[in-house]
Amino acid sequence: xxxxxxEDSGQSGGRAGVRxxxxxxxxxxxxxxxxxxxIAIGLIGIFLLIKAVPSLVADKxxxxxxxxxxxxxxxxxxxxxxxxxxxxxxxxLVALVIAMPIALGIxxxxxxxxxxxxxxxxxYIVDLLAAVPSxxxxxxxxxxxGPTLEPFETWLNKVFGWFPLFxxxxxPLAGAGTIFTVGVVLAVMLLPIITSxxxxxxxxxxxxxxxxxxxxxxxxxxxxRTTVLPFGRSGYIAASMLGLGRALGETVAVLIILHxxxxxxxxxxxxGGYTFASKIASAASEFSQPLPTGAYIAAGLxxxxxxxxxxxxxxxxxxxxxxx
Amino acid sequence: xxxxRHGAALGIVAAGALLLTACGSDNNTQSGGSTGGSTTTxxxxxxxxxxxxxxxxxxxxxxxxxxxxxVSKYNAECDGYNLDYTGNGSGAGINEFLAKQTxxxxxxxxxxxxxxxxxxxxxxxxxxxxxxxxxxxxxxAITYNIPGVSELALDGPTLAKIFSGQITNWNDAAIKxxxxxxxxxxxKIAVVYRSDESGTTDNFQQYLTAAxxxxxxxxxxxxxxxxxxxxxxxxxxxxxxxxxxxxGIAYVEWSFALNSKLATASIATTEGGTPVKVSAETVGxxxxxxxxxxxxxxxxxxxxxxxxxxxxxxxxPIVLATYEVVCSKYSDADTGKAVKxxxxxxxxxxxxxxxxxxxxxxxxxxxDKLSAAVKAxx
Numbered sequence: 001x002x003x004x005x006x007e008d009s010g011q012s013g014g015r016a017g018v019r020x021x022x023x024x025x026x027x028x029x030x031x032x033x034x035x036x037x038x039i040a041i042g043l044i045g046i047f048l049l050i051k052a053v054p055s056l057v058a059d060k061x062x063x064x065x066x067x068x069x070x071x072x073x074x075x076x077x078x079x080x081x082x083x084x085x086x087x088x089x090x091x092x093l094v095a096l097v098i099a100m101p102i103a104l105g106i107x108x109x110x111x112x113x114x115x116x117x118x119x120x121x122x123x124y125i126v127d128l129l130a131a132v133p134s135x136x137x138x139x140x141x142x143x144x145x146g147p148t149l150e151p152f153e154t155w156l157n158k159v160f161g162w163f164p165l166f167x168x169x170x171x172p173l174a175g176a177g178t179i180f181t182v183g184v185v186l187a188v189m190l191l192p193i194i195t196s197x198x199x200x201x202x203x204x205x206x207x208x209x210x211x212x213x214x215x216x217x218x219x220x221x222x223x224x225r226t227t228v229l230p231f232g233r234s235g236y237i238a239a240s241m242l243g244l245g246r247a248l249g250e251t252v253a254v255l256i257i258l259h260x261x262x263x264x265x266x267x268x269x270x271x272g273g274y275t276f277a278s279k280i281a282s283a284a285s286e287f288s289q290p291l292p293t294g295a296y297i298a299a300g301l302x303x304x305x306x307x308x309x310x311x312x313x314x315x316x317x318x319x320x321x322x323x324x
Numbered sequence: 325x326x327x328x329r330h331g332a333a334l335g336i337v338a339a340g341a342l343l344l345t346a347c348g349s350d351n352n353t354q355s356g357g358s359t360g361g362s363t364t365t366x367x368x369x370x371x372x373x374x375x376x377x378x379x380x381x382x383x384x385x386x387x388x389x390x391x392x393x394x395v396s397k398y399n400a401e402c403d404g405y406n407l408d409y410t411g412n413g414s415g416a417g418i419n420e421f422l423a424k425q426t427x428x429x430x431x432x433x434x435x436x437x438x439x440x441x442x443x444x445x446x447x448x449x450x451x452x453x454x455x456x457x458x459x460x461x462x463x464x465a466i467t468y469n470i471p472g473v474s475e476l477a478l479d480g481p482t483l484a485k486i487f488s489g490q491i492t493n494w495n496d497a498a499i500k501x502x503x504x505x506x507x508x509x510x511x512k513i514a515v516v517y518r519s520d521e522s523g524t525t526d527n528f529q530q531y532l533t534a535a536x537x538x539x540x541x542x543x544x545x546x547x548x549x550x551x552x553x554x555x556x557x558x559x560x561x562x563x564x565x566x567x568x569x570x571x572g573i574a575y576v577e578w579s580f581a582l583n584s585k586l587a588t589a590s591i592a593t594t595e596g597g598t599p600v601k602v603s604a605e606t607v608g609x610x611x612x613x614x615x616x617x618x619x620x621x622x623x624x625x626x627x628x629x630x631x632x633x634x635x636x637x638x639x640x641p642i643v644l645a646t647y648e649v650v651c652s653k654y655s656d657a658d659t660g661k662a663v664k665x666x667x668x669x670x671x672x673x674x675x676x677x678x679x680x681x682x683x684x685x686x687x688x689x690x691x692d693k694l695s696a697a698v699k700a701x702x
Binding site: 070072142143146147171172174175177255256259260261262263272282283285286287288289 | 385412413415416418419512514517519520521545546547548549550551552553554555556557561564565568569570571572
């Protein structure tokens, strides 16, 4: 494909009139790379649509609002994404709520508080978190964190049970295979992603502004608030959305930690169930017939669209407030 | 009476097999069994190696470990011959078999006539019927986690009530009645089930239907229908949750209960009968008493309710039966010969040591029937 691009990209030389092969080749290569990603996304979307539509037509339940996901009998498909959607969104939101402030703190610490000697190795350690395979996080969450969080979750449930998010879930709390636990694990996984981008953005704050603020008598905290934070806000939000995308799509860790539930979701953080991704992974070994497989692909399509919407929303939020 | 007819058929088939293997071995020490014409079945113990060098098969993951054992025996006994088994799920296994991508399928359930699989298989085998040969049996263990209770006995109706949420506490009268000597705590029962689609769940629910005495009304199927508890993915997910859950009860493959050192419950098949632990011997008893969907012929699809609902004293009834689905006659004689050799190894030497992997070796009566069927493959 790249070869073809090279030939038909014509007048593109740097200086007027002079056409340099190096220039046009490089231009073609970059255009090719740019196009490749758009085409790949487009093809993924088309693939999901083509595979999902027959199953959606055969679906005997309400696709958007049914909590069932029964695909054992291809002639009687009953699947809906209500619970998958609820569990996916809730767990990702818990992760964001926990990870965003901590990541912000880490980024500020690394760029403005930590002694230079400490800053580098510390940043390295945070980045290292991103290199831990998610299945390791999954095992840790299921074997160590879950049982550790169990008393805390029981307490939350007992004291704040009147609040819908902390109401009794649809699974026993034993082992704490709940959305809450998944959220905490996801938060740990998001930290390096959000931190590393935010850190770089904060570092870009013009020194003139920082020094100006300090010269005007601002304390360190006031300086951060008036220069670094406004400057880095859009980057910080973009980083968080990048992390959210990761959380929405996290598969193996969620599959291992989250207990399945025979009852529909009650919008509690102590529910079990499946996220879109973990549901697909749980059944992947049995994908043998087109219609049931299509049901899972339809769920994948919704996740795809959801991620799209989240990203678009993030762009508009971040873009609107940049460099005010 | 059933036995007589079976014996006669066996004799004829075995005689034919003797002819086929006439120039074969004279070292028939590995006897097929002791009932019904055992002297003639011994002829099948040594495989008649030959045909296609490399067979392909796929399907049930439940029998994958047994298959790898069979394959290594097959490699050893038939030098230069191999079988490639992919554990990708029963449904996929059957589909690939029907699409002629594999030579036979491994499946947790026999071919279903209502899904049209029987007819499709006939087409795939060029007009010859396909046979379901139950060669691998994996018992399902009932495991529990009750602090301070090392022995627990349960029966079908009680299990059905526990797994459907009708009995919710370990000190329930029904459980106490089965365990007069145990001190059962006042502890909530936490059911743990397999959340992925699995033959284990299907067979366990079939057992609850057959042995539950009407207490289980949720039907069978690969998805747990009990409506209580929490689910884990695959055997290890279930085991993890069970270990963390005080008061938990779960069903897992026997091999898994052994490896994870989980406490297993004894099962009583009849009211007032002695509860038995899962073992090769107790499960063998249940299998030997099994009935087939067609009592004559070589399609050995089991009537599973005869195992699950077994009233035989000392039998352990919760068993997952997996089949090899083969063509009775392959259009390509080379393939037929190799499939036959492989299955001969599988049901004879392949069975030794199978219990170490959590399967039960074939009991003698079934082994005889299988030998006859395998010999009839061409």
